[in-house]
Amino acid sequence: MTRVVLHDRDHPYVVKLEERPGFKNLTSDEKLLKFEIHLCACGLSKDKPFCDGSHARVKNEEKGKVYTYDEQNQQHVMDPKYV
């Protein structure tokens, strides 16, 4: 099966463990409480669900256009007749 998923976010979701409900009850380790997890929201990470910095590739996208990315994360503008 194959599917097309559109992503319009250009930066990761940041999960701060100390802000997660109940996490402070699990540990008092300050290093762990301050730990952040960056989850990919652009769709290009090769290490999903984690952000690997690949979102830098989408920073030049223009509003109103739809882009596709090949296996090497090379950017292509999608033909408007398929949008």
Ligand code: FES
């Ligand atoms: S948000 Fe996708 S790689 Fe960073």
